[in-house]
Amino acid sequence: METKIKVVVAGATGKTGKEVGRAVMRAGDMELAGALGHSHAGMALGDLWGDPGLPVIVSRNLADITAPYAVLVDFTEPESAYGRMMEAIARRWDIVVGTTGFSGRQYEEIAEMVRRYQVGAVIIANFSLGAWIMERLALEASRYLNRAEVLEAHPDTKKDRPSGTARRMAGLLADSWQRDVSTVPVHSVRLPGMVAHQAVIFGASGQTLTLRHDVHDRSAYSAGVLAAVxxxxxxxxxxxxxxxDIITPE
Ligand SMILES: NC(=O)c1ccc[n+]([C@@H]2O[C@H](COP(=O)([O-])OP(=O)(O)OC[C@H]3O[C@@H](n4cnc5c(N)ncnc54)[C@H](OP(=O)(O)O)[C@@H]3O)[C@@H](O)[C@H]2O)c1
Known part of the structure; x- marks a missing residue:
């Protein structure tokens, strides 16, 4: 019998972590080996997820999880995630991170740790298939059109601005045009009722081209996260x- 991949979900009590954690539970080849949270630490995850049979208590620290190896999946916030990622890597765990808002310097330090410990790391600003396809289409358009602005909209509870997805899109376009990223404006909307929305508007004489992607619910991220795990x-x-690098076309 094949061994199941042990997965620890940090942020399992949050909007995205809950969706991803439940997908891990449903995956036949994975086992939810632990859950981390902050204000809900000490509570039964099953009570929070409406699944009373689930024998997982939300821990506050990675050190509380005794499994010798697991994949850390992180959907929290950048400050605590940075330390947790470093801790997981030092334990020689592989990491799959959706948390956004790290500084360039933090990325470099994480990459250095990943190299030193030879673990695997997938750190992706948007795990939805549609967002990735949009990047491919935007790069194709950028070969012919050399002006664009990025619009992104999220709930007013989102901590970082602009979103990691929009920052990455602006960076990809700027690289394609060999210009500084500051030449690709990004506009952020923060309103209740939003989930995750992004548009790239290209403009040229007498015409515009708009690419748009909408996440209506957070199940959009699950398949990408499971593939990364x-x-x-x-x-x-x-x-x-x-x-x-992680998906296979259908
Ligand atoms: N890459 C992607 O595809 C993708 C998709 C969606 C979201 N995201 C990113 O994922 C992150 C979470 O977004 P969300 O909308 O799910 O947020 P959310 O609903 O506010 O959830 C945040 C989670 O983080 C936990 N948390 C907060 N502070 C913590 C700490 N100090 N230590 C441990 N856990 C802590 C919370 O635990 P408690 O509930 O116990 O306090 C909660 O489980 C954001 O950075 C967002 O940008 C990425």
Whole structure:
């Protein structure tokens, strides 16, 4: 019998972590080995998820999880996530991170740790397939159109602005045009009722082209995260930041 991949979900009590954690539970080849949270630490995850049979208590610290190896999946906030990622890597765990808002310097330090410990890391600003396809289409358009602005909209509870997805899109376009990223404006909307929305508007004489992606519910991220969990061990020593490296076309 094949051993199941042990997965610890940090942020399992949050909007995205809950969705991803439940997908891990449903995956036949994975086992939810632990859950981390902050204000809900000490509570039964089953009570929070409406699944009373689930024998997982929300822990506050990674050190509370005794499993010798697991994949850390993190959907929390950047400040605590940075330390947790470093801790997981030092335990030689592979990491799959959706949390956004890290500084460039933090990315460099994480990449250095990943190299030193030869673990696998997938750190992707948007695990939805549609967002990745949008990047491919935007890059194709950027070969012909050389002006664009990025619009993104999220709930007013989102901590970082602009979103990691929009920052990445602006960076990809700027690289394609060999210009500084500041030449690609990003506009952020924060309103109740939003989930995750992004548009890229290209403008040229007499015409515009708009690419748009909407996440209506957070199940959009689950398939990408599960694919990353399955493949992350293959990437020992490197940080994967592009969904194209982990997905297989249908
Ligand atoms: N890459 C992607 O595809 C993707 C998709 C969606 C969201 N995200 C990112 O994922 C992150 C979470 O977003 P969300 O909307 O799910 O947020 P959320 O609903 O506010 O959930 C935040 C989670 O983080 C936990 N948390 C907060 N502070 C913590 C700490 N100090 N230590 C441990 N856990 C802590 C919370 O635990 P308690 O509930 O116990 O306090 C909660 O479980 C954000 O950075 C967001 O940008 C990425």
């Amino acid at each position: 399955r493949r992350v061990r293959e990437f020992g020593g490197t940080v994967v930041q592009d969904m194209g």
